[in-house]
Amino acid sequence: MFGRLRRDVRAVFERDPAAKSLVEVLLCYPGLHAILMHRVAHFFYRKRLFVVARLLSQFSRWLTQIEIHPGAKIGEGLFIDHGAGVVIGETAEVGDNVTIYQGVTLGGTGKEKGKRHPTIGNNVVISTGAKILGSFTVGDNAKIGAGSVVLKPVPPNSTVVGVPGRVVVQDGRRVSPAGPPVIDLRHDLLPDPVAEMINSMLTNIKYLENRVRELERSAGADRTVPPETCEDGFE
Template structure:
């Protein structure tokens, strides 16, 4: 079972990173894979209430990979952490299956409250570079979180979120691909500010055209009167 999961983890890397060249390279040079493997060890000790040992394994993993996953976090199958430096996943975070996380992502809490205080990430979610998801809410399956976004409230399934604070935007009805073809094009997310500027420019042009028409009509009336 252990080797079976490892094979799946390696295949995930090949599926989502075109830079991967060989199994040996993936085993030796991918900190995201190392962090996931060590987290499983830490989580085992955590579930058996050996909290100190769990944290020691977690801290060793952090020193080795620059990825901090609390041993209490629940991680599904098929997680891919690309590059990974600066990734932080909190104690009560839950990550679903086939999730992709880029460097600098935080799955954090918003205070000192007890109990569930970190986000739940649904299946097939892509979280882009530097995004922060803070609080005990759910990010729905097949969603994409844009680079640098700060998400502070629940995200419906099949959504794209961008901005600070994060807002759900629509991509012309296009859904994120299913498990067999996860959409990793986080560089093609919409920009709501730019779209608003274009809409404003379009309205100004319409108003200018209308003003010109009214001025022409008024000039024609004046000519007739004279």
């Protein structure tokens, strides 16, 4: 228990430059409070003391604005930054060294029983307002863009953006050649597929315009367009 506590506290210092001291982290970080209370609630949940577990969960929600169902499985080194509005469902599984920003939902898509929430791999970054809905896996080292709605599995080492979420980068992130994996927290530096498509269209239009000019010059065509004449003979 104390080993996990040290790992959770260390995760705050590793990923939040605003953290100044141990006392500040222990007293002023609702994400850490929510994780600690969840671990206690999860203990009672595994003992089938469901009411006690849910009461602790509801108290944690009231205190931190973060709702983690006591049945969720949380790995070590989870960092919930700010955290207001974060929801983690009953059958969700979160790996080690995961970073979650405010407004994230790890939810289901219906009233089905059994495994109905996502499984998050190790070293995953889930940006502000992202929704991951359904029973599937988000691979290790993945990055989910802000506001994305993810409805299908995400391969490892991928970046997902958009609604619905789509993979825009895979196996393109840098990996530390030695030592533990480097968690890329730059969730502001994500590709924009819409802008890329518009730029591609503009490039093609420019090419076609140049090609038309070349053909006109080679044919000696007069580019002067005669004025249109109305049916009554007036221009």
